[in-house]
Amino acid sequence: MAVLNEEQEMLRDMAREWATNESPVTEFRKVRASGEPEAFDRAAYATMAEMGWAGIIIPEDHGGSDFGFMSVGLVVEELGKTLTASPLIATTLAASAIILGGSEDQKAKWLPKLASGEAIATLAIDEGPHHDPQAIEASVSGGKLTGTKAFVAEAHGADLFVVAAKDGLYLVEKGDGVTLTTRRLTDQRSHADIAFDGAAADKLANGGDDLLDKVLDRARVLTAAEMLGMAQIVFDTTLAYLKQRVQFNQVLSSFQALQHRMADLFADLAQMRSAVEAGLQAIDSGAGAERAAIVAKAEANRVLHTMSNEGIQLHGGIGMTDEYDIGLYLKRARVLEAAWGTRSYLKNRFATLGGY
Amino acid sequence: MATQLEPEARDSADVFREEVRQFIADKFPEELKGKSVSLSATEGPIKETEAQKAWREAMGERGWGTPTWPKEYGGGGLNRKQAAILNEELSRAGAYNPIGGMGVMMFGPTLLEYGSEEQKHEHIPPICRGEIRWCQGYSEPNAGSDLANLQTMAEDKGDHYLVNGQKTWTSGGQWADKCFAIVRTDRSDKHKGISFLLIDMDSPGVEVRPITMISGTSPFCETFFTDVKVPKENLVGEEGQGWTIGKRLLQHERTNLSGAAPGGRAGASLADIAKKYGRTNKDGTLADPVLRDRIADFEIRWTSFLHTARRAVEESKAQGGVSEISSALKKLGTKLGQERAELTIEIMGLQGLGWEGDNFSPVELQGVRAWLYGKATTIYGGSTEIQNNVIAKRVLGMLDHQ
Ligand SMILES: Cc1cc2nc3c(=O)[nH]c(=O)nc-3n(C[C@H](O)[C@H](O)[C@H](O)COP(=O)(O)OP(=O)(O)OC[C@H]3O[C@@H](n4cnc5c(N)ncnc54)[C@H](O)[C@@H]3O)c2cc1C
Numbered sequence: 001m002a003v004l005n006e007e008q009e010m011l012r013d014m015a016r017e018w019a020t021n022e023s024p025v026t027e028f029r030k031v032r033a034s035g036e037p038e039a040f041d042r043a044a045y046a047t048m049a050e051m052g053w054a055g056i057i058i059p060e061d062h063g064g065s066d067f068g069f070m071s072v073g074l075v076v077e078e079l080g081k082t083l084t085a086s087p088l089i090a091t092t093l094a095a096s097a098i099i100l101g102g103s104e105d106q107k108a109k110w111l112p113k114l115a116s117g118e119a120i121a122t123l124a125i126d127e128g129p130h131h132d133p134q135a136i137e138a139s140v141s142g143g144k145l146t147g148t149k150a151f152v153a154e155a156h157g158a159d160l161f162v163v164a165a166k167d168g169l170y171l172v173e174k175g176d177g178v179t180l181t182t183r184r185l186t187d188q189r190s191h192a193d194i195a196f197d198g199a200a201a202d203k204l205a206n207g208g209d210d211l212l213d214k215v216l217d218r219a220r221v222l223t224a225a226e227m228l229g230m231a232q233i234v235f236d237t238t239l240a241y242l243k244q245r246v247q248f249n250q251v252l253s254s255f256q257a258l259q260h261r262m263a264d265l266f267a268d269l270a271q272m273r274s275a276v277e278a279g280l281q282a283i284d285s286g287a288g289a290e291r292a293a294i295v296a297k298a299e300a301n302r303v304l305h306t307m308s309n310e311g312i313q314l315h316g317g318i319g320m321t322d323e324y325d326i327g328l329y330l331k332r333a334r335v336l337e338a339a340w341g342t343r344s345y346l347k348n349r350f351a352t353l354g355g356y
Numbered sequence: 357m358a359t360q361l362e363p364e365a366r367d368s369a370d371v372f373r374e375e376v377r378q379f380i381a382d383k384f385p386e387e388l389k390g391k392s393v394s395l396s397a398t399e400g401p402i403k404e405t406e407a408q409k410a411w412r413e414a415m416g417e418r419g420w421g422t423p424t425w426p427k428e429y430g431g432g433g434l435n436r437k438q439a440a441i442l443n444e445e446l447s448r449a450g451a452y453n454p455i456g457g458m459g460v461m462m463f464g465p466t467l468l469e470y471g472s473e474e475q476k477h478e479h480i481p482p483i484c485r486g487e488i489r490w491c492q493g494y495s496e497p498n499a500g501s502d503l504a505n506l507q508t509m510a511e512d513k514g515d516h517y518l519v520n521g522q523k524t525w526t527s528g529g530q531w532a533d534k535c536f537a538i539v540r541t542d543r544s545d546k547h548k549g550i551s552f553l554l555i556d557m558d559s560p561g562v563e564v565r566p567i568t569m570i571s572g573t574s575p576f577c578e579t580f581f582t583d584v585k586v587p588k589e590n591l592v593g594e595e596g597q598g599w600t601i602g603k604r605l606l607q608h609e610r611t612n613l614s615g616a617a618p619g620g621r622a623g624a625s626l627a628d629i630a631k632k633y634g635r636t637n638k639d640g641t642l643a644d645p646v647l648r649d650r651i652a653d654f655e656i657r658w659t660s661f662l663h664t665a666r667r668a669v670e671e672s673k674a675q676g677g678v679s680e681i682s683s684a685l686k687k688l689g690t691k692l693g694q695e696r697a698e699l700t701i702e703i704m705g706l707q708g709l710g711w712e713g714d715n716f717s718p719v720e721l722q723g724v725r726a727w728l729y730g731k732a733t734t735i736y737g738g739s740t741e742i743q744n745n746v747i748a749k750r751v752l753g754m755l756d757h758q
Binding site: 001002003239242243250251253254256258259260262263264266267270271272273274275277278291294295298299302343344346347348350351352354355356 | 625627630631640641642648649651652653655656657659660661663664666667670671674681684687688741743744745747748749751752753754755
């Protein structure tokens with residue numbers, strides 16, 4: 001755990017307490033059982049916004065607290081631990097695009113609503129099943145956006161989309177010319193393909209040529225923070241299970257083969273946490289953010305992938321049941337691994353940035 | 357300087373920094389710039405040049421080779437902040453700390469904690485001056501990971517002990533002046549029968565036989581003790597306290613072994629080596645996409661390891677105790693170091709496997725030896741498997757399997 005300031009510690013403790021008491025995995029199960037494509041609890045999100053979480057990266061004069069990415073990362077990590085379904089990450093990322101690239105009018109119009117929870121927003125970047133920001137076809141002419149976006153997270157709840165077109169990022173409100181097709185993924189959260197057919201689009205014109213890259217840095221790091229919470233819980237749950245399950249007249253945790261696997265996972269988890277925290281810090285300081293974000297997401301992908309597989313294996317048969325939570329983490333893990341770059345994508349990008 | 361502040365208004369750190377700069381300007385021989393040679397027990401004896409000797413003596417006299425050790429025993433008496441400034445200024449000037457080896461890394465800190473006044477006054481100052489080499493007499497043929505199984509016996513003969521037995525893997529034993537050893541003073545108790553003893557390597561009855569390693573060098577020895585007389589004054593702590601003292605020393609050893617030390621990865625990057633030895637595309641990228649992937653994969657994990665090493669230090673400082681992730685650093689760092697060495701020789705092809713001859717560059721030859729020597733890092737100082745046992749039991753609270 002990075003060394004935190006007092007504000008951050010309070011925020012983390014508050015998020016931990018709320019997630020544990022008010023939003024345990026049973027809450028996600030209720031959302032799942034409801035079958036609503038929106039896949040989150042509006043009342044719960046309203047509470048989160050009331051606690052200020054939707055405005056953590058938003059400047060104070062637009063209704064936020066301006067605490068930065070390290071701070072929102074702490075909250076997201078706690079929510080990841082209990083698989084809390086909410087558009088908090090999506091909205092934070094959309095807000096970051098507006099902060100980085102929006103005009104004063106755009107900021108004044110949207111940021112206070114996003115901070116208060118009155119409006120929900122999300123990024124709509126990729127157009128196929130793979131993260132590939134180089135292959136964007138959507139285009140805008142005369143202020144109208146045409147194109148398709150694939151697997152947009154939190155699309156059902158969103159009032160506003162930050163859409164990548166060939167020449168930059170645009171704000172598009174849900175409404176005329178915006179059609180959603182639900183895509184049910186294994187994590188059973190909100191995902192949809194979106195057809196934009198001459199939808200009114202308002203360009204984020206102040207962000208420079210690398211606006212999309214900067215937003216993607218933030219998307220990678222914040223997604224990695226959610227994954228960190230998940231990996232931590234899978235590890236803790238598995239360790240607790242090994243200490244309690246008896247076979248051959250002894251607890252499983254007394255077998256050295258299992259001890260060494262847990263020691264490896266412990267070391268992996270330490271690496272993942274360091275990488276994610278360094279990524280969050282780099283976004284806040286601005287120093288080396290792009291590389292730090294790649295390292296954060298690549299390490300999150302690597303470690304959560306292994307952790308979720310080992311978690312199932314070390315639980316034995318019970319890990320295969322829907323009733324037991326560990327499988328829910330596995331399914332969410334793979335969706336997040338694919339988001340904003342698989343390991344292959346990220347390694348390629350890392351090498352390119354390194355000039356080799 | 358643009359502004360001249362009154363002396364009393366200036367920060368004491370600035371005053372100290374200036375003192376260091378002046379010292380380096382006065383004492384550091386220009387010809388040694390960028391050439392770090394420390395008194396390292398594993399690299400063999402060094403024939404000191406006049407300049408090297410002068411620099412060692414200058415640093416030794418100040419106690420700045422062991423900057424945070426107490427002044428009364430010949431250390432620098434500096435606080436951590438001053439020691440950091442000293443380090444910064446040394447590296448800024450291309451200078452180095454010429455005082456090192458096992459005396460500095462492991463034995464000194466342990467003796468400062470457990471030694472008597474007489475022992476500290478006798479043994480610490482020569483370490484601070486870089487005059488005496490120490491070796492570590494721990495392992496035996498039947499006591500490796502299970503170190504407490506050691507059998508070398510020290511028999512009480514009134515005013516002295518009579519030592520008989522064999523140590524092995526004694527790094528630098530053939531060049532050492534003295535040995536800190538753990539020996540058995542009581543056969544009835546595995547752990548409480550162990551004592552911590554200081555033995556002169558030139559005492560009658562001490563014999564060392566160098567062992568050749570896979571890397572072709574002989575940095576360690578078998579050490580035999582036959583009726584070696586060791587005065588009672590050379591017992592550190594109480595009789596039977598050797599296991600506690602000996603384990604404390606190992607903690608000092610481990611903190612030095614993860615490879616995360618600054619400058620631990622000097623030299624060309626893997627990508628640069630790959631560009632030099634392999635084909636590149638027109639745009640300068642590597643033509644072998646699989647190798648490119650493996651290099652990026654390694655560098656990403658190495659980066660997060662460096663973040664982890666930094667985090668361990670920050671956490672330990674903030675919580676005033678050893679951070680739990682410190683226990684993972686040795687196994688992570690040594691494994692990554694080995695992986696890097698493997699990648700390096702693979703990138704170079706057969707040119708990277710040279711044993712000797714003018715048709716290999718010194719860097720190539722040295723790389724091969726370093727790759728081979730590097731296999732030891734996951735064995736000594738508590739092997740990776742032992743680290744895993746420690747993490748599982750002490751950090752994760754998993755039960756003992758034995
Ligand atoms: C280059 C080098 C320098 C050294 N320098 C010194 C020195 O200066 N002074 C000194 O005293 N010693 C020194 N050593 C010795 C070193 O400390 C020992 O090699 C080390 O403690 C391992 O002991 P061993 O070699 O007997 O291996 P063993 O203990 O026999 O181990 C063999 C294998 O079994 C594994 N193993 C052992 N026990 C367990 C267990 N409980 N659970 C799971 N796996 C286990 C080990 O990890 C290893 O893989 C040096 C060694 C090397 C290689």
